[in-house]
Amino acid sequence: MDDDVTHIHGVAIFELLSAVAPQATFSFYQAMDSDKRLPTDSFTRAIHQAVDDGVDILNLSWGAPNEIPVECSPQYPPVKHAVENDVIVVTAAGNREVDEGPKQYVFSPALAEEAVAVGGFEALCPVVPSPVDNTMDEGPYCFEGDARERSFCGHHGCDDSPSCVRSKTLREWPDNTRPLDGKPDILAPAHMPSPRDTADISDVELYEGSSYAAPVVAGALAGVFSKADVDTETTAINVHELVTAGSRTVSGAPAPALNSFGMFKRLESQVETNSQQ
16 A cells, blocks of 8 residues: 555554454555545456455445436446445445535445445443543543543443443434435444554544444454355345344434444344255
């Protein structure tokens, strides 16, 4: 990957994918050019190459605003080609491009019916933010000085209540794009804490965007297919039905929140049904 163009974003996405699906085999395709543009021919070549390489799941942490029907967009044909060749395409639904500006509708190619479009949610921590000991490895993540002051779940089991899962509040990420035509299909965590270069917890930076939500879904799909010991080609199941299995309602949001355990149980049930036929 080009250090000046996609290194930071690409490495972060890979770290997230590899954390969610550590047993997966990864392939990388760069379509963006040195001017930070994504030419249609490069995008198309990258996806066709992924299909030729036999990938099972394709994560697209990219999207572009589109004011024409998605079937007419230049991103649609390669996505359709991938799905027709038994590739599950997971794509970011897009972000608000200007702070406090008007929201655009879900980006292309996430609007494609065949794709799994992923928006973001926030897991708000019930613990009241307090001065943080820089040597502490537990506790919520906070945006200090953020106008939308809030505290995020750090997934460290630091809550003393009976169940942290029930205690934390799920909320739609405020910078999601506007829903359109049933998209997004699912929501996943919109925040990714950066790896620390030092032992100082203040060294953590919080990345945010649907780019970081999409690989959680792609990784979860890879994980459940692997755990169920089936491949994406032979399982007669609707992937959109699978990603919403056991999902949790997010108040006021256009889509539910991902539940990987629910996905696995649904896939396991389908595999059992297939074996009895």
